[in-house]
Amino acid sequence: MTQEFLGLSVAPADTAFGLMAEFEADTHANKVSLVAGAYRDENGHPWILPSVRKAKEHLRDTTHEYLGIAGSPAFLRLAKDLIFGPIAARLKNNAASIQTVSGTGANHLAASFLARHLRPKRVFIPSPTWINHHSIWAMAGVAVVEYPYYSPTTKSVDIVGMLNALDQAEPNDVVVLQACAHNPTGVDLSRPQWAQIAEVVWQKQLFAVFDSAYQGFATGHVDSDAWAVRHFTECVLAWENHPGLCVAQSFSKNFGLYGERVGALHLVIPQILSAQGARGSLMAIARAEYSNPPRFGASLVETVLADPGLRAQWEADLHTMSFRIRTMRRKLRQRLEAATQLDWAHVETQIGMFSYTGLTPEHVTRLRERYHIYLLPSGRISVCGLNEGNVEYVAHAMADVMKS
Ligand SMILES: Cc1ncc(COP(=O)(O)O)c(C=O)c1O
Incomplete structure (x- = not known):
């Protein structure tokens, strides 16, 4: 057996980045990633902010000198x-x-x-x-x-x-x-x-x-x-x-x-x-x-x-992102309450990208194995991963894994 260099043990992969890699390799049609703390648009795609897109046009000829x-x-x-x-x-x-x-x-x-x-x-x-x-x-x-x-x-x-x-x-x-x-x-x-x-x-x-x-x-x-x-x-x-x-x-x-x-x-x-x-x-x-x-x-x-114009556009972009997140919180809460008859108010009142759902590590494993829905073992979801196309599926899956 070969020995590890300097006796260094193999560190476990970072949980979030490990799950993201697993998600990428998953070929299931309905897979959903609620792992990454990165905004996704209503189609589940990365979003280049319109303010940033315009700023890029200004910077076409930027230099590559050291700062x-x-x-x-x-x-x-x-x-x-x-x-x-x-x-x-x-x-x-x-x-x-x-x-x-x-x-x-x-x-x-x-x-x-x-x-x-x-x-x-x-x-x-x-x-x-x-x-x-x-x-x-x-x-x-x-x-x-x-x-x-x-x-x-x-x-x-x-x-x-x-x-x-x-x-x-x-x-x-x-x-x-x-x-x-x-x-x-x-x-x-x-x-x-x-x-x-x-x-x-x-x-x-x-x-x-x-x-x-x-x-x-x-x-x-x-x-x-x-x-x-x-x-x-x-x-x-x-x-x-x-x-x-x-x-x-x-x-x-x-x-x-x-x-x-x-x-x-x-x-x-x-x-x-x-x-x-x-x-x-x-x-x-x-x-x-x-x-x-x-x-x-x-x-x-x-x-x-x-630039005052770009700054105003950026503030509108922030509004677009935070509004979509709040809408998804509301929809997830409504669908979860309908499916479980339990109180899910916290999903709506929590703030920012993440929701601490209260799901256990066992629930999280079942979600991944049965439904191809990925989230951290702590039960944290990135609300940005939800959209009109998957919120019903996610709520139904959460209700199901909590029953069994
Ligand atoms: C609380 C907190 N601090 C810092 C960071 C660092 O992010 P970055 O290094 O991408 O700026 C993150 C990213 O998820 C975060 O959630």
């Missing part, structure tokens, strides 16, 4: 305006922004930077959360602690459990918060709950890392979806001794630029401090890891956000 290590300054200014809104004008020397390899790269850069310089004892991440939060922080060498986020009983945020867990944190510990449209549960904190968390984060001297991967997908409005980030940023600017925060910003979902890897990391600290040293350190990490961020996708985002 600077920190990325495009114009892109960073627009990205900052998008997430911080009117507060962006008040962020001066106390803020540092750097273009990243999408949201994953922004989370990773935040983790590498904070592990190196803040040296937290622990990072608190939601349970459940986007699976990569675990790997990113573990690879940065920071002990990962989960805080309760979701209550299966109430099908809403477990605010008491979350506050109790954060009460155990120590100064300089990091807390990861999803800004909106929480992956995988589809439930977000209310504004009063966010305000409570902001208070605890400050009292306990924790460093908040906001993961903003779905701005525009929760409500369809970019400003409403940035409310929590802006509230915390106001706290950093107003409250003495605030430890500061980072925002890992992704443009994969809200521009449909999944494969172009467009993102940014923003660091905000109190106004009496300068972020110039931190900016240099972020650039040093970027230089050693990938040197320069990708140019093309960032140029598309820059073109759309800088």
